[in-house]
Amino acid sequence: MSLVLKPLRWFLLPVILIGVWWAASAGGQNFYLPTPDAVVRAFGPTWTPATLRADVLPSVVRLLAGFAIAGLVGVAAGTAIGLSPRLRAYSEPVLEFLRAVPPPVLIPVVMLFAGIDNTMKVTVIVFGCVWPVLLNTIEGVRAVDPVLDEVCRAYRISGLTRLRTLVLRGASPQIMTGLRQALAIAIILMVISEMFAASSGLGFTIVQFQRGYAIPEMWTGIILLGLLGILLAGLFGLAERVILRWYFGLRRAARDGGN
Amino acid sequence: MAAQTETALLEITGLRKSYGDFEAIRDVSVALAAGELVCLVGPSGCGKTTLLKCAAGLMRPSGGTVTLSGTPVTAPPADLAVVFQEYGRSLFPWLTVRRNVELPLKEKKLGRAERNRLIDEALSAVGLADRGDAYPWQLSGGMQQRVAIARAVAYQPSVMLMDEPFAAVDAQTRADLEDLIRSIWQKFGVTILFVTHDIDEAVYLGERVIVLSSAPTVVQETLSVDLPAARDQLTTRADPRFTELRAHVYAEIQAAKKRAPAPATD
Amino acid sequence: MAAQTETALLEITGLRKSYGDFEAIRDVSVALAAGELVCLVGPSGCGKTTLLKCAAGLMRPSGGTVTLSGTPVTAPPADLAVVFQEYGRSLFPWLTVRRNVELPLKEKKLGRAERNRLIDEALSAVGLADRGDAYPWQLSGGMQQRVAIARAVAYQPSVMLMDEPFAAVDAQTRADLEDLIRSIWQKFGVTILFVTHDIDEAVYLGERVIVLSSAPTVVQETLSVDLPAARDQLTTRADPRFTELRAHVYAEIQAAKKRAPAPATD
Amino acid sequence: GCGGSSGSEVKTEGGNAQVTVGTIPIVDVAPIYLGKEKGFFSKRNIDLTLKTAAGGAAIVPSVMSGEYQVGFSNFTSLLLARDKGLPLKVVSNGVSSTGVQGKDFGAIVVAGNSPIKTPKDLSGKRVAVNTLKNIGDTAVRNSIRKDGGDPATVKLVELPFPDMPPALAGGRVDAAFVVEPQLSQTLAAGARPITSTYVDLAPNLSVAGYFVTEKLLASDKDLVTRFTEAIQESLAYADAHPDEVRQVLTSYTKITPDLIPKLTLPKWPVEVNKESVATLGELATSDKLLSKAPDLNALYAD
């Protein structure tokens, strides 16, 4: 039963949506909305191993680099800010300001400092996706159980150990939420950053297709982005399961009797 | 009490604590000599936890001073262990029982072998030798409380503050743990401030019992427990002096609960 | 016990519960007649909380059945109230004390005036009439526990499951609350299953005391408390039969703790 | 016609046709702003609304969807669109190169101290163009090829025009293909032009044009004709009155007043230089931008 149900769960909705898409695009009146089969046919020729290596790989590397740096910076800064109400008071308006600046208008400024190569693109990714990590870390750190905090103080568990065993672990469910968000944003920013001063990359290629009116090819790119997203989200889920094992265990234990 | 003050290790003088407009502790002075075991009883909500937290340097009093060996306590001092009333929440849910007990020992920079010995000893003392690899949320309430006790015991502190540490364990285990505390106290000369609601326990354990009034709290009475130092669950509790003392404490608590608090200014 | 089963309101038969590989409850059958007050005692970690949660329909047993008035319990049935052992976490921190007590009443669709009356009554019964506007985290542990009790009492359930409800309150308050429960029980004919570690309390409160063995748990003994129905803190506790019973229960718990569990197959 | 209810044209109470034109806020479209001011449209019963978009890529879909009736785009983009089967028709020329080497509105510039002297030196260098695989791309490669260099080795980098001056000044690129006003801006900052790119491409190159959909052309030929007349009158007027052009620039661009007199204005001939567009098409085909040689006749409405 579940052998049938499981894949069904995964595929039912996508199949329906593709059906809707097919119905909407049938007849081909709309130039911008090709039929699914046109997109599928375009997939093979568009994404050959060569183009994957030339366009997708550099993008993914930049994406992962940006995501990793954003994760580190976000958690580090978030912890510091979350632990110190004073620091938060000083930095919040400036951070909120920076957060509200749209990356596309920011890119020229970043280019002034970081050039137009990988550094710029990674910087843009970092700049954009650090926020969910930062905010969630701040909130997670602020919300650490007061009783546990007192335990640490009573046993004079301080400094790095306190950080590792209390602050970061306590905030980890929320930090992971932030990272999950950051991952999605990193993909978006990978595309945006490649709209400027690029000559290769997945985002660049999609924009090129769009400008060149290669619409089915453009859709293959968007779908590839989606697939990339699923893949990364899946890997992230695995990592999360390991890191938050205690948390899921605790919730499951509580739900054990749930209906 | 003046005599005790001179040799006091932990000295709380004129302690006041208000939460916003609410005056919890009005004026409490308590002094513990080194190696003394003092029990603190009082009506629910009178400020025992508050007092303990102030003594541990976890909370800043609104007035009065707390000193340990003569130096003012502003942060938790070295070699102090606390067992919290909210035992369940005082365990790290992401660490196993063993790791929970180990963490403060690591901070104390003990070697691995030494740590393992202490953990094993403490866990078997509280009857949890075989549950070391469980997570706290896989344990019953009483077991969690015993883990918190094991953590404090393994730490080998010189001052131990315990906030209703046996509230969630069964009578037999409770008796065992009481004897455990007494034996640790006698062996290592630990100074212990022990909060309990169980009057028998207070009398059985303590050398002195301090009864607090209800909030705004003052010290209602200090009672020396003149029972022999070697105590035993059967003989001590059967001692007529024991019965006398517990009846006295009970009457005091009843009085404390009923007493209309004195007006703040006079 | 066969006689009781026929008129049983809450009936637990052959209950088993394993957490993963760990066999917590092996085989427990308990039946409560309508309007009965039964106390449950047992070593720490023997599965009292587990049993209560299964009885409340909050947890699915691994085996055996739970029925209330003959219908199987799969979800919490109507007119049942639970006081949780983890009282602190069972209060909603975002609601004041009053609102915490009020919320289930609202769910029960009681009118405002009725609700207010019940809240006021319950809060004064537990001695918290003046703290209705505080948040739970502004209260001491014992006060929080009393809020949880007030919430259950105000709900006017027909079945009440209480998991060590008085563990965190002082002796005097405890005595008052014991009498409160007895009077509610007598007045409204509530069926009560009451977990406690305090043997005196079990004997004082219950009509029957059920002693559980340690895990894997079976019923070690069921004891009828043949004390007069009208009980009183002074006279009842002074009754020689009371002392006899409590000594018996104590011995049973000691036995339970020591007993090596019987092998699974017999 | 059959397109009466297509929604692409709305009559107002005054009987005027509502026409929305998608433009880009650059010098090239000055004539239409000027023409609107002069009443060339309203006298033909056209109620003109001008919307600025960031580039041709955003304008084409809007024209296709009927949101705009007319769009402004460069010819390479239009050839690309037709190559992919988008039913677009050019109704009028939009803007043309001056055809004078050294005095055009677009040029490849290098830093003042750069060793690069002629386009040939660009082989193997990094050159900024505003959009890859488009007219700038074609034009730069063409200039190098014509000068005897190897267009295959040049590294083209896509960079919006406004970001080119700092990138050039910061040495991030070796050269940049800029148009006005960034051309004047870089020159004022000490940059040196090495060639007028559009002039290299073809004599009097038609760079961009105004276009409509085939559907509109079929459903409301009259409106398209009126619009064409009006825009052509505007182009001619603009070409003849450069001072008024400079004046109208202040109304829709944010070019600083001190720079406006210094700008090199393009030419606005009325007719498309079809020969130059054919050259564009050939180059685009040989650069593989187009899948096949374009059917140029199908591109024009007339």
Place this chain on the structure above:
Amino acid sequence: MQTESPAAPVTAPAAVTGAARRERAGSNAVRGAVGALIALAVWEIAPRIGLVSSTDLPPVSTVLRVLVREAGTSAYWTAIGETVYAWLLGLLIATALAIVLGFSLALLPAVRAFTTSTVEFLRPIPSVALIPLAVIVYGTGLGSTLLLVVYAAFWQIYVQVLAGVADVDPVAEETARSFRFSRWARIRHVTWPSALPYVLTGVRLGAAVALILAVTVELVIGAPGLGAEIAVARSGTEPALVYALVLTTGVLGVLVNVGVRAGERRLLRWHASVRREVPV
């Protein structure tokens, strides 16, 4: 055995009430201003000492002068109005959608199982890549901006809602179940308050992303608003104007944060993160 006489006179504790809280809030505002001033000083000095070219990054004083000039024009305020309208409306829709969907999905595991794959697929699709789609459906008007704003902000809030719903204290949940709270009552009285801290973080994240998208869409497709103004300014030759508009955008972001923070202090008074910082 001796009884201590109760308390000597004690000075009444300082009433730590509204006044102190306001004072604290005031000093926080001062600190924020100090932080902002430091940032502004860096911006002013960097171009002045030649760290960056002042034509590329004009000193803040120049930018502020331009900003004041622009603030005198009605076009500036119209643009702000357009952007703010699209932004707030989009944020509102996204928040409502995310909360409704997040809660129903979290509470209906079956629905969740069926939608996971689609959701995980759609989530990383960059909103900017959907611009052509938006233009086809809605043209270049408010509709396009809204579509993209809602799409982008939705995910931010949605993920937070899911995490928040999962983070309910199990004991609180059991309490509610034991009193047979209806499904709706459990959502309303237990899940919702527990998830609220997460939701508010989501709204703060979503607000920024919505603003970014509103401006970006305006920038890319030229829908009217601040973004379109920035696009026009960028193709002009006055960098200070671009920065003045960017500054405006950032200030809008700060204002929203101030609003959400204020709401947070009210709504989350009970939460560990807030009550720890309120003076006791």
